[in-house]
Amino acid sequence: MNEIFSRIEHSRTADDVVGQVEMLILEGVVRVGDRLPGERELARQFDVSRPIVRDALKALEARGLVVTRPGGGTHVADVIGEVFAPPVMDLIGQNRKAAADYLEYRREVEGIAAELAARRATGDDRALLSAIMRRMEDAHARGDFEDEVAIDVEFHNAIGECAHNIVLLHTLRSCYRLLADGVFLSRSLIYAAPAAQDVLLAQHRAIYDAVVAGEPVRARQAARDHIDYVERAMNEAERSGEWQRVSRLRLRQRGGATAASA
Known part of the structure; x- marks a missing residue:
């Protein structure tokens, strides 16, 4: 995936990372199944520490926006879901x-x-x-x-x-x-x-x-x-x-x- 994340300028908290990923999902820049860069690469693009990225990914996963697959990285979750049962x-x-x-x-x-x-x-x-x-x-x-x-x-x-x-x-x-x-x-x-x-x-x-x-x-x-x-x-x-x-x-x-x- 090309670099789509921006350097966080101010407080540099996990919430800032979460907010940016949320907007990329909302705007359709990243889609269902897209794999996010690894933790180290995300930290570089956001210009934050890896613990901040780790906390942000946990928060995104708790909200159902991303899923982490053992050995397979972090992917955008199925945010569309089924329209009908x-x-x-x-x-x-x-x-x-x-x-x-x-x-x-x-x-x-x-x-x-x-x-x-x-x-x-x-x-x-x-x-x-x-x-x-x-x-x-x-x-x-x-x-x-x-x-x-x-x-x-x-x-x-x-x-x-x-x-x-x-x-x-x-x-x-x-x-x-x-x-x-x-x-x-x-x-x-x-x-x-x-x-x-x-x-x-x-x-x-x-x-x-x-x-x-x-x-x-x-x-x-x-x-x-x-x-x-x-x-x-x-x-x-x-x-x-x-x-x-x-x-x-x-x-x-x-x-x-x-x-x-x-």
């Missing part, structure tokens, strides 16, 4: 209205995030987005489906970071955890068709272009258009799957399975 996730994962509500929620929230990102993105934010966009286009060109799907979520997370709103950032991360876990829909259903992959890449590029150009209205609309397409593609994929299932059963019922496979 597992039984509720099972229920909503099987409910079509819940899936529609999820996309409706994403449409509005991602529109706001893209608009704010276009207004607030810094030069460094734009550089980060550019790197992600290049990786997405490279994965698309290579036909690396799994990599492109993973970068999809990373891209949307980055847009949320560029909005520079702490509550929005963590709300979106919770939202994308549901997406990554496939609670509401399987991204593989949408990405299965090459034509859909081309459209999705173009839509991500449209969001990116608007944010980088600093055009908030266009950015918001591009984000909303993207979710509208995802919803249509998901519904079409589900319909196609259901049609295939019914037609297979019909063929089997009418004694055509043997003939079809001959």
Whole structure:
């Protein structure tokens, strides 16, 4: 990890260290699972003694913000957690209205995030987005489906970071955890068709272009258009799957399975 901690100028207490780490977690600079530098390196960056760093790490662990793994260092804890309890996730994962509500929620929230990102993105934010966009286009060109799907979520997370709103950032991360876990829909259903992959890449590029150009209205609309397409593609994929299932059963019922496979 690059040096992201700043020298503590005044009292140099464990509370000062804790406060700085807390803000880095809140601002999304360090994320779930990120490993913090070792005790000695932290002491150097903060310019405090190692006992102060040790006390700060204990306090952070007691607050549930970091976890220490024997022999594995100190990592940012899962501060996002599960949005819903597992039984509720099972229920909503099987409910079509819940899936529609999820996309409706994403449409509005991602529109706001893209608009704010276009207004607030810094030069460094734009550089980060550019790197992600290049990786997405490279994965698309290579036909690396799994990599492109993973970068999809990373891209949307980055847009949320560029909005520079702490509550929005963590709300979106919770939202994308549901997406990554496939609670509401399987991204593989949408990405299965090459034509859909081309459209999705173009839509991500449209969001990116608007944010980088600093055009908030266009950015918001591009984000909303993207979710509208995802919803249509998901519904079409589900319909196609259901049609295939019914037609297979019909063929089997009418004694055509043997003939079809001959």
